[in-house]
Amino acid sequence: MYNYLVRRLGFMLLTLLFVTVITFAVTNILPGDVALLILGPNATDQSIQALQAQLGLDKPLYVQYIDWVLGLLQGDMGTSLRFDEPVAQLIGEKLGRSLLLATAATAIAVFFALPLGVVAAVKQNELPDLFASMFGFIGISIPIFLWGLVFILVFAVWLGLFPTGGYVPPSEDPIGTLTHLVLPASAMGFALTAYIMRMTRSSMLEVLSEEYIKLARAKGMTQRVVVLKHALQNAIIPVITVVAFQFSYAFGGVVVLEEVFFWPGIGRLTLTAIQSRDIPLLQGCIIVVALIYMLSNLTADLLYGYFDPRIRYGGDD
Amino acid sequence: MATSTLSITSARKERMERFVRKFRNNTKAMIGLTIVVLLVLVAIFAPVIAPYEIDTTSVEDRSEAPSVAHPFGTDDLGRDIFSRVVMGSRISLYVGFGAISAALLVGTVIGVVSGYYGGMVDELLMRLMDAAMSFPPILLALTLMVVLGPDLNNVILALAFVYTPYIARVGRSATLSETNEAYVESAIARGESSGRIIFSEVLPNTTAPLLVQGSLNIAFAMLAEASLSFLGLGAQPPTPSWGLMIDTGRGFMQSAPWMIIFPGLAIAITVIGFNMLGDGLRDILDPKVDAIE
Numbered sequence: 001m002y003n004y005l006v007r008r009l010g011f012m013l014l015t016l017l018f019v020t021v022i023t024f025a026v027t028n029i030l031p032g033d034v035a036l037l038i039l040g041p042n043a044t045d046q047s048i049q050a051l052q053a054q055l056g057l058d059k060p061l062y063v064q065y066i067d068w069v070l071g072l073l074q075g076d077m078g079t080s081l082r083f084d085e086p087v088a089q090l091i092g093e094k095l096g097r098s099l100l101l102a103t104a105a106t107a108i109a110v111f112f113a114l115p116l117g118v119v120a121a122v123k124q125n126e127l128p129d130l131f132a133s134m135f136g137f138i139g140i141s142i143p144i145f146l147w148g149l150v151f152i153l154v155f156a157v158w159l160g161l162f163p164t165g166g167y168v169p170p171s172e173d174p175i176g177t178l179t180h181l182v183l184p185a186s187a188m189g190f191a192l193t194a195y196i197m198r199m200t201r202s203s204m205l206e207v208l209s210e211e212y213i214k215l216a217r218a219k220g221m222t223q224r225v226v227v228l229k230h231a232l233q234n235a236i237i238p239v240i241t242v243v244a245f246q247f248s249y250a251f252g253g254v255v256v257l258e259e260v261f262f263w264p265g266i267g268r269l270t271l272t273a274i275q276s277r278d279i280p281l282l283q284g285c286i287i288v289v290a291l292i293y294m295l296s297n298l299t300a301d302l303l304y305g306y307f308d309p310r311i312r313y314g315g316d317d
Numbered sequence: 318m319a320t321s322t323l324s325i326t327s328a329r330k331e332r333m334e335r336f337v338r339k340f341r342n343n344t345k346a347m348i349g350l351t352i353v354v355l356l357v358l359v360a361i362f363a364p365v366i367a368p369y370e371i372d373t374t375s376v377e378d379r380s381e382a383p384s385v386a387h388p389f390g391t392d393d394l395g396r397d398i399f400s401r402v403v404m405g406s407r408i409s410l411y412v413g414f415g416a417i418s419a420a421l422l423v424g425t426v427i428g429v430v431s432g433y434y435g436g437m438v439d440e441l442l443m444r445l446m447d448a449a450m451s452f453p454p455i456l457l458a459l460t461l462m463v464v465l466g467p468d469l470n471n472v473i474l475a476l477a478f479v480y481t482p483y484i485a486r487v488g489r490s491a492t493l494s495e496t497n498e499a500y501v502e503s504a505i506a507r508g509e510s511s512g513r514i515i516f517s518e519v520l521p522n523t524t525a526p527l528l529v530q531g532s533l534n535i536a537f538a539m540l541a542e543a544s545l546s547f548l549g550l551g552a553q554p555p556t557p558s559w560g561l562m563i564d565t566g567r568g569f570m571q572s573a574p575w576m577i578i579f580p581g582l583a584i585a586i587t588v589i590g591f592n593m594l595g596d597g598l599r600d601i602l603d604p605k606v607d608a609i610e
Contacts, residue, residue, distance in 0.1 A: 018445060143547075145543075145563070157571050
């Protein structure tokens with residue numbers, strides 16, 4: 001396990017290096033001269049050259065890349081062109097909100113998916129199972145932004161239960177934060193429910209066919225005890241890893257979700273960076289989102305290995 | 318020689334028959350296939366089915382609720398939404414099939430080469446794939462679209478790039494399990510060239526997992542196209558892309574909800590179709606799933 005962990009982390013560092021290369025390369029092909037963008041069309045050649053020198057844009061590309069990576073390692077992501085503030089600070093302000101959204105979405109999904117999955121497994125091939133599986137297909141087949149709009153239409157516009165979008169900081173009004181959180185988190189949670197439910201169902205089915213469950217039944221234990229106490233406890237293990245994967249999926253989807261609900265997190269910041277061709281900000285957003293996405297996927301992988309002794313890592317430990 | 322070819326052909330034929338039988342008995346796969354076939358028919362005959370020109374605007378018919386004349390209503394410019402949804406099926410299918418065909422082509426080559434040769438080539442290719450998969454798919458597609466510029470063909474290019482690593486991974490593991498099989502070992506022992514072994518022995522046997530992955534990824538690619546167009550980075554007006562129609566409808570949610578409801582339903586039904594087909598295929602082709610269910 002230890003060797004495996006070291007190997008995985010080594011891989012991750014290598015992957016991360018590739019990630020920085022891809023991010024840097026892609027954002028540098030972006031059309032448009034940054035200095036010209038900042039100074040506007042009336043800028044003189046001298047002032048453009050001076051600014052290029054100041055931003056380090058006159059250096060060869062690989063030097064710019066190395067400078068950028070060295071900066072990243074020290075937590076320096078450069079300065080946003082649009083906001084004229086450090087990128088790290090801008091991201092720091094918004095990141096927590098996106099993590100809150102992704103966490104709430106995952107929590108809502110687990111809350112609905114576990115009971116649905118258990119019922120579907122216990123009533124396999126009966127009406128509740130078919131209902132759950134239909135629900136599952138609908139959940140994964142509708143894009144997040146559409147769920148968001150449907151939720152806004154029904155719960156905000158028609159029923160008037162929640163605000164249509166926006167954000168209130170918890171320091172000002174914690175209840176307001178919650179009411180603004182409910183719709184976006186539920187819209188994302190709905191999509192995630194499907195995956196977690198399907199995993200719960202198949203995991204429960206596997207466990208329910210095991211010998212010790214038959215034994216428990218033979219001993220006269222009630223269905224309730226067998227299912228909830230014995231089966232679910234063992235079936236939950238693969239589900240936990242799926243939950244970790246789903247969190248990263250939720251976090252990856254915030255770009256779209258935040259746009260629908262005007263939730264001012266890192267997703268909308270990314271879109272702002274794109275619209276204003278703010279390359280340092282865009283680079284920072286991409287790196288941070290990719291890093292969190294990678295870390296939660298890695299966590300899922302490790303949990304999977306930790307819980308499932310059948311998996312042998314690397315073969316040499 | 319003749320007899321061995323014959324037995325291989327008959328074995329393949331038998332396998333094919335078994336596949337068709339299992340497919341027929343799988344409700345999910347059959348429903349999925351039905352939806353997909355209907356969708357393809359709608360896309361092919363779209364100009365015949367659509368009652369109106371998709372670009373004809375009309376001031377007096379603006380934002381009309383669904384009626385006999387306009388079953389899905391009209392949009393803010395008075396265009397018939399039913400006609401636009403019908404024509405939009407072409408865009409969704411074009412992007413879905415286009416992106417995934419390209420990803421299948423490139424991804425299979427990478428996966429098979431990686432799995433067959435192993436060693437450093439494998440390490441390097443797989444770490445590159447890992448790096449591409451370290452970005453959330455929609456974020457990577459978005460970034461690529463910024464670079465490429467908003468255009469439907471660029472959506473295909475960007476999504477092909479995004480989904481290639483997923484195909485490559487499946488292709489690699491399928492190749493790995495095949496190269497350990499006796500028939501590949503005997504081909505190597507016969508002194509056949511690597512190229513020949515890959516094409517005639519390995520590739521045909523990786524089709525099943527790639528087919529499953531491909532049909533599931535078509536569903537994802539269609540969702541991604543809708544999302545990109547919704548964010549304004551995919552298809553551009555007046556293209557009748559479902560995602561773009563929903564984006565336009567957002568501003569009229571209260572007065573004309575049908576502007577988002579019908580394109581939304583179209584996306585949902587389409588993606589459900591491909592997901593059910595892919596899921597059904599997986600049940601049929603993957604013996605492990607068989608054992609559990």
